[in-house]
Amino acid sequence: MNKIDTHTSKGSDERSTATSLLRLGTRLKLSRQTRGLTLKALADAANCSESLLSKVENGKVSPSLPMLHRLVEVLGTNIGWMFEEADGEEGIVFRAGARPLIALDPLRRGEGISLERVIPYSPGHLLQCNIHHIEAGGESAGPIQHAGEEVGYLLEGAIELMVGDKTFRLTTGDSFVFNSELPHWYRNVGDERASIFWVNTPATF
Amino acid sequence: MNKIDTHTSKGSDERSTATSLLRLGTRLKLSRQTRGLTLKALADAANCSESLLSKVENGKVSPSLPMLHRLVEVLGTNIGWMFEEADGEEGIVFRAGARPLIALDPLRRGEGISLERVIPYSPGHLLQCNIHHIEAGGESAGPIQHAGEEVGYLLEGAIELMVGDKTFRLTTGDSFVFNSELPHWYRNVGDERASIFWVNTPATF
DNA sequence: GATTGATTGTCAAGTGACTTGAATTAGCAT
DNA sequence: ATGCTAATTCAAGTCACTTGACAATCAATC
Numbered sequence: 001m002n003k004i005d006t007h008t009s010k011g012s013d014e015r016s017t018a019t020s021l022l023r024l025g026t027r028l029k030l031s032r033q034t035r036g037l038t039l040k041a042l043a044d045a046a047n048c049s050e051s052l053l054s055k056v057e058n059g060k061v062s063p064s065l066p067m068l069h070r071l072v073e074v075l076g077t078n079i080g081w082m083f084e085e086a087d088g089e090e091g092i093v094f095r096a097g098a099r100p101l102i103a104l105d106p107l108r109r110g111e112g113i114s115l116e117r118v119i120p121y122s123p124g125h126l127l128q129c130n131i132h133h134i135e136a137g138g139e140s141a142g143p144i145q146h147a148g149e150e151v152g153y154l155l156e157g158a159i160e161l162m163v164g165d166k167t168f169r170l171t172t173g174d175s176f177v178f179n180s181e182l183p184h185w186y187r188n189v190g191d192e193r194a195s196i197f198w199v200n201t202p203a204t205f
Numbered sequence: 206m207n208k209i210d211t212h213t214s215k216g217s218d219e220r221s222t223a224t225s226l227l228r229l230g231t232r233l234k235l236s237r238q239t240r241g242l243t244l245k246a247l248a249d250a251a252n253c254s255e256s257l258l259s260k261v262e263n264g265k266v267s268p269s270l271p272m273l274h275r276l277v278e279v280l281g282t283n284i285g286w287m288f289e290e291a292d293g294e295e296g297i298v299f300r301a302g303a304r305p306l307i308a309l310d311p312l313r314r315g316e317g318i319s320l321e322r323v324i325p326y327s328p329g330h331l332l333q334c335n336i337h338h339i340e341a342g343g344e345s346a347g348p349i350q351h352a353g354e355e356v357g358y359l360l361e362g363a364i365e366l367m368v369g370d371k372t373f374r375l376t377t378g379d380s381f382v383f384n385s386e387l388p389h390w391y392r393n394v395g396d397e398r399a400s401i402f403w404v405n406t407p408a409t410f
Numbered sequence: 411g412a413t414t415g416a417t418t419g420t421c422a423a424g425t426g427a428c429t430t431g432a433a434t435t436a437g438c439a440t
Numbered sequence: 441a442t443g444c445t446a447a448t449t450c451a452a453g454t455c456a457c458t459t460g461a462c463a464a465t466c467a468a469t470c
Contacts, residue, residue: 038455038457040455048419048420049419049420050456051419051420051422051459052418052419054457054458054459055418055419057457058458061419062417063418091383092368092371092382093366093373093375093380094380094381094382095378096376096378096379118356118382119356119382125354126354126406127354127356127382127404129382129404149330149331149332151324151332151404153358155360161298163297166295166297173301173302174298174299174300175298175299175301175323175334176297176298176299177323177324177334178297197358199334199356199404201331201332243427244427244428244429245426245428253448254449254450255427255428255429255449256451257448259427259428265429265430266446266447266448267446268447269437269446272447
């Protein structure tokens with residue numbers, strides 16, 4: 001009938017370990033992909049076979065501890081965060097008015113600006129997303145530069161956005177995209193509060 | 206000396222047509238990919254060979270007009286938009302009401318949905334960003350899965366968002382984040398139009 | 411300390427998406 | 441037509457990844 005009843009003793013947590021394996025695998029995979037590595041590349045670097053990696057990523061097999069260690073080392077992470085709790089269901093939706101508000105260090109981020117976190121701070125996230133609230137007359141501190149890409153949408157108000165050596169005047173509903181390597185900053189030029197929905201990827205690859 | 210001097214007469218615009226071919230191809234490719242189609246799938250639907258598509262997408266060949274027409278038809282775009290200048294203002298700012306609108310293929314993307322491109326098609330972009338406009342009663346076609354991460358903000362209206370096995374009811378101002386590998390879809394449950402500002406990082410790259 | 415048994419790990423063959431090159435066909439000017 | 445260019449196809453090739461059968465490893469038991 002049954003090809004195997006070999007695991008007689010362990011049926012109980014069969015499924016749960018299976019899904020947790022899958023989660024580990026998924027993270028490893030994302031981690032690898034984010035770094036633009038191919039299976040083969042990572043396998044070579046971590047000194048194991050491509051096929052093993054494939055199986056690990058798909059939860060068919062659980063890597064030995066030394067193996068896992070080599071993997072996260074190459075990936076530049078640590079084992080701990082491979083197991084960090086996924087933000088799960090609760091981590092998906094965030095209601096208007098129920099998002100954490102961050103008082104900004106005026107020195108670092110500028111005058112009259114507060115940030116509303118749309119994506120909670122957590123190692124699992126690629127994207128960063130905040131709603132910038134800028135009081136009338138407020139402006140961000142000096143130009144910032146970093147790798148990645150930025151996209152934003154003006155939810156309300158009017159601002160002046162400076163990117164590179166260009167200046168734009170935006171009003172509600174306007175949007176923008178640019179490479180984060182360009183120096184950029186902004187200023188509220190209206191007499192009411194302005195809000196920008198702002199997303200950026202840190203990654204360049 | 207030279208194996209070919211066959212193109213004697215046309216050397217002048219050689220390079221410019223080459224790059225414009227590439228741009229067309231890039232757009233077609235992005236278009237196809239964002240719809241989750243494989244080369245073969247699109248080729249079958251548009252009644253041409255896989256390899257032709259590949260060449261077109263990589264700018265090795267320029268499609269005949271009828272060919273191109275069939276392609277954009279299947280993709281739910283129009284030819285014009287394949288050639289639309291991606292400039293906005295310096296490619297950075299895009300004004301409300303001046304963003305390209307895409308009619309979606311109802312079969313693939315769902316009923317009563319149209320997309321407003323916030324980030325123009327262009328090879329240089331990591332992020333994808335659209336405003337999804339969903340008519341009352343409209344809903345996206347079956348769940349989609351791909352690698353990456355999604356973040357969105359409900360600009361207006363009320364929707365029901367399904368992610369994994371959870372369902373959420375969102376109203377204006379609510380936001381969400383999740384891993385694209387979770388199957389997800391949505392439905393407009395209000396009696397007015399709903400609009401979602403939606404950003405995602407694509408898979409592989 | 412060998413024997414058994416499960417499980418990690420490897421090799422090699424398989425698949426699916428995409429690309430390339432040679433051969434064919436359709437368009438079009440002469 | 442005739443000849444030439446350029447679009448299109450077919451088949452073979454590549455690349456990333458997956459799968460299955462076998463080998464090595466490790467741990468518990470006799």
